[in-house]
Amino acid sequence: MMSYTYPLPELSDYxxxxKTGFLPEELPVTRLPAYYESWENTVAVLPALLLTKRIRSVVDKFEVLDTSRLExxxxxxxxxxVLGFLSHAxxxxxxxxxxxxxVQLAKPWVEISxxxxxxxxxxxxxxxxxxxxEILPLDGEYEDEDAFLDNLRTISTFTGSTDESWFYLVSVYFEYRCAPCIRTGLNAIRYARNDQPEKVTECLKELAESIDYLGSVLMKMEEMCDPHVFYFKLRPYLAGWKNMESAGLPNGVYYGDEKEPRLLSGGSNAQSSSIQTLDLLLNVNHMATGESTADGHSHANPFMSEMRSYMPGKHADFLEHLSKVNIIRDYVMKNASKNKELVLAYDASxxxxxIFRDKHIRIVTRYIVIQAQKEKTMGSEGVQKSTLRAGLAKSNNTNKVLRGTGGTALLPFLKQCRDETGNTAAGSWGRRLLSVKEKEIVVIEEKVEGKSGKKSDAANAFSLISTMTDNVKNQNSW
Structure with a gap:
């Protein structure tokens, strides 16, 4: 239960x-000490080992290394x-x-985990x-925040391709640009506790603009990550071993000498603590996909809760702490009748x-849904012969529900998350606006461009909601 008195989280505790959000402010280590050179030497040539299908024969010769030497x-x-790349390979x-x-991979990986x-x-x-x-050693000091992405490169990859590196680095940049959202959101909570509506409004406007930019960051994926390369050459390696019957792993994976297999989801954007932070700050609630109770009420989405267990422990702890103090929507609703601008700022966020989730769906459609249709056209056997890849891109049953690397039914999950976001709006007109169907959104966007000229999505959202509010004031729609 959220509280107006429970201490706010200190970021450094988690x-x-x-400055960098959930990214480590201290640059990641690029190579382990010499004792672990068998791991590092192998991951350094991983693309070649995968190309020649020698990865298993090389790993089988490893000794079991002691994790106590990690300092x-x-x-x-x-x-x-490193062990994640080697194990999935x-x-x-x-x-x-x-x-x-x-056991050479399983034992140390479990200990480290x-x-x-x-x-x-x-x-x-x-x-x-x-x-x-970093490409150049700038120690995190940049002339502007946009320069951060231009100075990044990956440490390890499966394929050695620019497409794969860009796929990871856009996510890194996303996390970097989400840091202001975390700061601003916590400030908004602090001002709400002190009953300073003007300050809360300012924070929410700033938050809307920051989230607006996150959508632009997401669309950068299209600049240097080819959808075909992603789907057929990279995505198979990202899959976990849960809900992967059609890919050849019906019962999960046995780790070393363990008697029971583990069923674990692969890497997913749902494991981003930043995305769940935004949901918590704005009090967006996600329900179980397509399910409801007998009384018509849905249960909380178990997948979103499960994904917290796939985050670094302290980051998951932060989300739990934030869930106890996220009072922003409650504060907005309590002041809605006397402060329309506060409601507008919240609804703009x-x-x-x-809109960010709409863009995510567009990316998923282009990079996964359309590519899956190509797979059906080519036929499973044709894909295997042309790509020589394993996993998700070689599923034997193309009639099954399309799943993400995390094992979820992909589009139903994403569309429901988007719709639930719109349902969170505080004003009645905001709720009506954000519940419109996709075709209506296009019409609205055209109207915004006609009214306002070229603006950011955040400015458009705020001005459009404001304009529509003026039109319905006499109808007491708020």
């Missing part, structure tokens, strides 16, 4: 930076990331996936948060988060 948190994170990197992860409080699977953290470095 390995969060006011710092950045080293633990690097080890986790081992499982998926030959034509027929294997359901047994050798326990230390970091994160599952032994290739997560968003291992692929993105802890897998980047909600509108921008909904």
């Amino acid at each position: 390995d969060i930076s006011g 710092t948190e950045p080293q633990w994170r690097r080890a986790y990331s 081992y499982i998926w990197g030959v034509d027929v996936p294997t359901n047994k992860l050798p 326990d230390h970091l409080r994160i599952p032994p699977i290739a997560t968003y953290a291992g692929l993105c948060l802890w897998n980047w470095q 909600v509108a921008m988060l909904k």
Whole structure:
């Protein structure tokens, strides 16, 4: 239950930076100490080993290394990331996936995962948060924030392709640009506690503009990541071993000598703590996909809750703390009758988060849905012969529900998240505006362009809601 008196979270207590958000402010370690050179030397040539299908024979010769020689948190994170790449390559990197992860990888990976409080699977953290470095040593000092992405490169990849690196780095940049959202959101909560509506309004306007930019960051994916390369060459390696019957792993994977297999989801944007932070700040509630109780009320979405367990432990702890103090919507609703601008600012932030999710659906449609249709046209056998890839892109049953690397039914989940975002609007007109269908959104966007000229999405959302509010004041629609 949210509280007006429970202490606000201190970012430093949760390995969060006011400057870089959920990214480590200290640059990630790019190579482990010499004791772990067998891991590092192998991941350095991973694209070649996958091309020649030698990854399993090389890993099988490893010795079981002792994790006690990892001395710092950045080293633990690097080890986790390296073993994630090696393990997924081992499982998926030959034509027929294997359901047994050798003890040489499994034992240290489980130990490292326990230390970091994160599952032994290739997560968003291992692929993105802890897998980047600067091209030039600027130590995080940039003339402007846009220069951050231009000075990034990945440490490890499966394919060695620019497309794969760009896929990870856009997510890194997304996390970097989400840092202002975290700061601004916590400030809004602080001002709400002090009953300063003007300050809360200013924070919400700033939050809307920051979320607006996140949508632009997401669309950068199209600049240097080809959808065909992503779907057929990279995505198979990102898959986990949960709900992967059609890809050849019906019962998960056995880790070393463990008697029971583990069923774990692969890397997913739902594992981004930033996205769940935005939902919490704006009090967006996600329900179970397509399900409702007998009385018509839906249960909380178990997938969103489950994804917190795939985040670094301290980041998940932060979300739990934030859920106890996220009073913004409650404050807006209590002041709605006497402060229309506060409601508009809140609804503009909600509108921008909904627009962000619309853009995410567009990306998913282009990079996964359309590519899956190509797979059906080519036929499963044709895909196997032309790509020589395993996993999701070689499913034997093209009639099943299209699933993400996290194992969810992809489009129904994303569309419901988008619609639930719109339902959060505080004003009645805002709710009506944000519940319109996609075709109506296009018409509205055209009207905005006609009324306002060229503006940011955030400015458009705010001005459009304001204009429509003026039109319905006499109808008491608020």
